[in-house]
Amino acid sequence: MVIEKVLPPFWTWFVQAALVWVALIVVVCVFGLLLASFVLTVERGFKRAAVSIGRAIVEAFTDLIGAISFRRISGLVFLAIKESIRRRVLAVFALFILLLLFAGWYIDPASTNPSVLYLNFVLSSTGYLIILLALFLSCYSLPNDIRNRTIQTVVTKPVRISEIVFGRVAGFALVGTVLLLLMCGVSYLFVISGLSHTHTLSSENLSAMTDPQGIVEGYTGFTSTVHGHKHRVYVDPDGKARVEMRHGHVHRLEVSGIPPDAKYSLGPAEEALLARVVVYGDLQFRDRDGVDTKEGLNVGDEWTYRGYIQGGSPAAFIWTFAGITPRRFPDGLPLELNLGVFRTHKGNIEKGVLGSIAVRNPRTGLTVETEIFESKEFALNQGVSTNQFFIPRLITKASSVQIIQRKRIGPQGVELDPPSETLDHQLAKKQEFDLFEDLTDNGKLEIWIRCLEPGQYFGAAKPDLYLRARDGYFALNLLKGFLGIWLQMTIVLAYGVMLSTFLSAPVALIATLGVMIGGLFRDFMTQLAFGQTWGGGPFESFYRLITQENVMTQLEPGLGTTLLKMADVGARGFLYAAANVLPPLGEFGWSNFVAYGFDIPGEVVLIRLLQTVAIVLPVCVAGYFFLKAREVAE
Amino acid sequence: MSTSVLPGTSAETKLETTRDVVVETRNLTKVYRDFWGRQKVRALKALDLSIFRGEIFGLLGPNGSGKTTTMKLLLGLLFPTEGEALVFGKPATDVSKNERIGYLPEETYLYRFLTGEETLDFYGRLFNIPAAVRRQRSAELLELVGLTAARKRQLREYSKGMARRLGLAQALINDPDLILLDEPTTGLDPIGTRAMKDLILQLRDRGKTIIMCSHLLADVQDVCDRVGILYQGELKELGRVDSLLKIRDVTEIRVAGLPPVALEEIKGVVERHNGQVQFIGNPTTTLEELFLNIVAESEAHPGRRVRGGVSDGH
Numbered sequence: 032m033v034i035e036k037v038l039p040p041f042w043t044w045f046v047q048a049a050l051v052w053v054a055l056i057v058v059v060c061v062f063g064l065l066l067a068s069f070v071l072t073v074e075r076g077f078k079r080a081a082v083s084i085g086r087a088i089v090e091a092f093t094d095l096i097g098a099i100s101f102r103r104i105s106g107l108v109f110l111a112i113k114e115s116i117r118r119r120v121l122a123v124f125a126l127f128i129l130l131l132l133f134a135g136w137y138i139d140p141a142s143t144n145p146s147v148l149y150l151n152f153v154l155s156s157t158g159y160l161i162i163l164l165a166l167f168l169s170c171y172s173l174p175n176d177i178r179n180r181t182i183q184t185v186v187t188k189p190v191r192i193s194e195i196v197f198g199r200v201a202g203f204a205l206v207g208t209v210l211l212l213l214m215c216g217v218s219y220l221f222v223i224s225g226l227s228h229t230h231t232l233s234s235e236n237l238s239a240m241t242d243p244q245g246i247v248e249g250y251t252g253f254t255s256t257v258h259g260h261k262h263r264v265y266v267d268p269d270g271k272a273r274v275e276m277r278h279g280h281v282h283r284l285e286v287s288g289i290p291p292d293a294k295y296s297l298g299p300a301e302e303a304l305l306a307r308v309v310v311y312g313d314l315q316f317r318d319r320d321g322v323d324t325k326e327g328l329n330v331g332d333e334w335t336y337r338g339y340i341q342g343g344s345p346a347a348f349i350w351t352f353a354g355i356t357p358r359r360f361p362d363g364l365p366l367e368l369n370l371g372v373f374r375t376h377k378g379n380i381e382k383g384v385l386g387s388i389a390v391r392n393p394r395t396g397l398t399v400e401t402e403i404f405e406s407k408e409f410a411l412n413q414g415v416s417t418n419q420f421f422i423p424r425l426i427t428k429a430s431s432v433q434i435i436q437r438k439r440i441g442p443q444g445v446e447l448d449p450p451s452e453t454l455d456h457q458l459a460k461k462q463e464f465d466l467f468e469d470l471t472d473n474g475k476l477e478i479w480i481r482c483l484e485p486g487q488y489f490g491a492a493k494p495d496l497y498l499r500a501r502d503g504y505f506a507l508n509l510l511k512g513f514l515g516i517w518l519q520m521t522i523v524l525a526y527g528v529m530l531s532t533f534l535s536a537p538v539a540l541i542a543t544l545g546v547m548i549g550g551l552f553r554d555f556m557t558q559l560a561f562g563q564t565w566g567g568g569p570f571e572s573f574y575r576l577i578t579q580e581n582v583m584t585q586l587e588p589g590l591g592t593t594l595l596k597m598a599d600v601g602a603r604g605f606l607y608a609a610a611n612v613l614p615p616l617g618e619f620g621w622s623n624f625v626a627y628g629f630d631i632p633g634e635v636v637l638i639r640l641l642q643t644v645a646i647v648l649p650v651c652v653a654g655y656f657f658l659k660a661r662e663v664a665e
Numbered sequence: 666m667s668t669s670v671l672p673g674t675s676a677e678t679k680l681e682t683t684r685d686v687v688v689e690t691r692n693l694t695k696v697y698r699d700f701w702g703r704q705k706v707r708a709l710k711a712l713d714l715s716i717f718r719g720e721i722f723g724l725l726g727p728n729g730s731g732k733t734t735t736m737k738l739l740l741g742l743l744f745p746t747e748g749e750a751l752v753f754g755k756p757a758t759d760v761s762k763n764e765r766i767g768y769l770p771e772e773t774y775l776y777r778f779l780t781g782e783e784t785l786d787f788y789g790r791l792f793n794i795p796a797a798v799r800r801q802r803s804a805e806l807l808e809l810v811g812l813t814a815a816r817k818r819q820l821r822e823y824s825k826g827m828a829r830r831l832g833l834a835q836a837l838i839n840d841p842d843l844i845l846l847d848e849p850t851t852g853l854d855p856i857g858t859r860a861m862k863d864l865i866l867q868l869r870d871r872g873k874t875i876i877m878c879s880h881l882l883a884d885v886q887d888v889c890d891r892v893g894i895l896y897q898g899e900l901k902e903l904g905r906v907d908s909l910l911k912i913r914d915v916t917e918i919r920v921a922g923l924p925p926v927a928l929e930e931i932k933g934v935v936e937r938h939n940g941q942v943q944f945i946g947n948p949t950t951t952l953e954e955l956f957l958n959i960v961a962e963s964e965a966h967p968g969r970r971v972r973g974g975v976s977d978g979h
Contacts, residue, residue: 074702094760106790110776117778182775184835187740188791189763664742 032369032627034494035336036554036618037311041634045641055611059649062463063656066650087659094191094659095652103190104198111202115168120206123164127214130426141259146278146303147626149225150509153218154622158516161207161214162547165520168203170543173658174536182663192359196654198646199528202523207520215513219506226303229282230254231266232295239291240265250291254282262502266290279303305628309367309497312350312478319344322438330373330488337492339373342384343485349437350478350496351393357467362654363423364390364466365499368480370406370418371490383407384487389479390422390437394472396449398479400431406489426464434459483495503630511636512625518643519619523547525647526614529654533661549613556610560603568599569606603608614646685718686741687843692748695734695898708734709747710898716876718842718892721869723889723906724878730895732878733771739876740768742807752843764792767841771848773828777821781812781831784820785838792839799838806834809864825852833861844868846877850884855953856960862888872930883951919948 038044064084071080131153138148173195178181186193237252250266255276263275264284270293272284280303285296316327319341327338327348340346355364372384383405391398401422434454435463436447458469470476478496482489526546531539558564566572566582574595575582586592624631693712697705709731724732731979737743738750741758750757753765775784782803789799807813810830820828829852836844849865850858865875879885885892886906894902902909910951928945935942
């Protein structure tokens with residue numbers, strides 16, 4: 032699974048995000064205060080403007096903190112729910128069921144990984160339906176109330192404007208929550224029933240496997256074909272059976288009797304719906320000269336997600352893991368690896384490129400190469416499966432054992448880690464290695480991946496190698512996936528209600544849509560703000576666009592160019608602020624986690640929850656000020 | 666009850682110090698502007714007004730005279746361009762004053778997807794009234810406005826009169842001290858109109874202050890203690906209804922059971938004193954009285970024909 036934006040650890044993120052949030056709130060408050068002062072001074076004169084602003088600030092504290100009543104909000108929530116029901120929101124659920132019925136016909140369970148198709152479908156269709164629903168509900172509610180003047184009977188009661196805004200958002204969110212829960216339950220049943228199948232196997236399908244002496248070592252054969260696939264089966268003479276994974280799942284095989292004339296009974300599909308709890312490490316690269324680098328090679332891809340290392344050289348990917356203890360991994364390290372392969376010559380195209388896995392103790396430098404493997408380069412592109420390995424706790428077989436020092440270019444030249452004087456070469460003479468005693472230092476260890484074939488390259492990004500700590504509950508993971516949609520919905524609701532406090536319904540709808548789409552370009556805007564893009568800022572880019580100037584060429588020095596660059600510098604602050612105000616809705620979508628069988632980490636959920644609160648609260652407060660400043664009866 | 670006074674008189678000053686002022690406007694002005702801030706219309710011009718506790722105050726005026734604008738300014742639905750409006754001594758934009766206010770808007774601006782019962786419950790919640798009290802008050806008010814049987818029906822199924830009555834019920838859900846009624850009898854049949862007027866009088870008797878504006882002058886005359894007449898945003902007249910309507914140089918004597926001979930003698934007496942007889946005849950009742958009598962008689966004696974509010978006995 033591709034994770035382009037890796038979140039930092041929680042506290043690192045929290046401190047950084049809190050600072051940016053506070054700064055942004057201050058900037059928006061100051062800007063709002065200046066704007067209100069200007070407008071009111073023009074309208075009413077300085078003295079009355081000052082009194083009005085002072086009173087508005089005092090009232091804001093009362094309305095937003097002191098005088099909020101749960102009972103009044105519950106009344107407004109009740110109203111929003113009734114309004115939603117009147118607007119036939121349940122039709123969305125009916126539409127969803129209809130979509131599932133059609134999807135049942137068109138999603139091919141015989142595809143190479145049907146669970147990805149099923150899960151992506153249910154999550155994306157739910158997402159689109161719920162976001163659309165949130166968009167319409169939130170943008171049309173208040174303007175309709177103002178147009179029908181029903182708001183007049185509400186605001187003439189002791190209702191705080193803040194309660195009206197929060198009540199709307201909470202009411203619609205509650206309606207969305209119920210819908211999402213229903214959709215989640217139906218989706219679960221749909222996926223389970225869609226993937227449910229089994230195969231049959233009889234003794235006629237098995238043939239004996241013999242050794243050179245003709246002694247039967249076991250039996251092998253294929254199950255019946257169901258959903259476009261069949262599984263190879265191995266049965267030992269003593270009745271032990273193993274079923275090969277196909278299309279992302281296996282079946283349990285019960286053997287009663289003595290093979291081959293036994294009765295075989297295959298269970299339902301297993302491991303198709305996973306929630307792998309994984310541990311990621313930090314990735315560093317080692318170049319062909321054996322020196323550490325931050326980035327790998329670029330093999331010409333525009334998409335620079337993966338960095339590459341050269342085969343047949345000391346180059347390697349180095350993942351450093353922390354917290355590796357016998358308690359967490361009592362039997363050893365289950366490892367899963369996705370690799371990009373770039374071939375500079377065809378080689379044996381029917382075979383994968385060879386690579387190696389080694390485990391290194393970061394303190395002693397002891398490096399034990401545990402496995403030589405053939406990369407599943409095509410599997411990666413299809414997103415079907417990964418290379419799975421297991422590093423046992425007691426390593427008895429090693430293809431290579433050596434002490435390796437890492438080289439870094441520091442201020443004083445080349446630095447070696449560990450230093451040469453501390454090296455203990457006796458360590459490499461051992462025959463057996465304990466994973467935790469010999470290769471782990473205070474819970475830290477390194478996994479090295481190398482490409483063994485000269486002229487070929489391996490590519491990887493940080494999430495491409497992980498330790499599979501355990502498996503979580505799929506149903507819970509699906510629920511977390513729906514929680515992501517819920518967070519997106521809540522953000523859309525908040526923006527919709529806020530914008531509809533001062534815009535008419537259709538304009539609020541377009542504006543909210545604009546905010547959502549703008550959020551998708553948030554990273555790009557940040558890059559523009561920091562001058563990290565080719566072709567300059569917005570003004571320079573516009574100039575290049577209309578003059579068809581290449582982004583790589585330097586503009587002619589002169590007054591025009593200077594003015595353009597100055598304008599771009601001025602626009603940077605605005606772009607940075609806008610990028611932070613726009614909600615990064617795309618980052619709340621976790622359908623890939625669920626579809627590809629990865630548990631959505633609790634830390635990610637917590638970060639996104641906090642982010643949602645950090646967005647929704649100020650947006651609602653902005654809505655309060657907009658509605659407060661408005662004459663609802665005009 | 667207060668005597669009729671105009672602002673600025675010494676009598677008014679004396680009254681204001683002795684009675685509770687519920688609503689007070691000082692130089693209250695409202696100018697409607699367009700998007701660019703240009704003046705569209707000056708809806709209210711420097712209104713100075715005091716309304717006292719326990720009186721029914723009527724705002725009269727033709728369309729566009731500023732009645733509804735005044736109401737909305739008092740409710741905080743509009744912001745004054747100049748001057749200020751104080752309700753219970755607080756600025757009209759202060760939300761807390763709404764705790765003691767009931768408002769019946771010109772049209773029944775209620776949520777049509779709620780039932781009668783839900784509507785009262787919803788507005789009760791907005792007053793932070795506990796559930797048990799809400800239930801009790803809703804039942805009482807539905808009974809009062811005669812909608813108990815229709816309490817489970819959605820408002821979309823209500824007639825205009827029913828919606829109006831429910832509107833009144835929601836205005837009373839918090840047992841308010843000040844009730845603002847915008848065209849309270851609009852959409853009501855004569856029975857409903859009479860009931861509404863009776864209710865207004867009852868509320869006044871219970872110490873409530875009522876401000877109403879209406880086009881129907883007869884309704885205003887029937888119930889209001891004081892009226893203010895607005896024209897093009899300006900207050901043209903303010904005072905007690907009976908005082909304003911009194912024709913001081915005409916005397917009216919109503920006598921029952923007088924024979925025709927006595928009439929001639931009375932005429933003679935009038936002429937001897939240089940008076941001028943303008944009208945002698947039988948007074949007429951109002952159409953409203955006639956209608957209500959017919960309805961009451963018809964309910965008492967079903968099937969009988971009723972003439973002039975009196976059953977013909979057939």
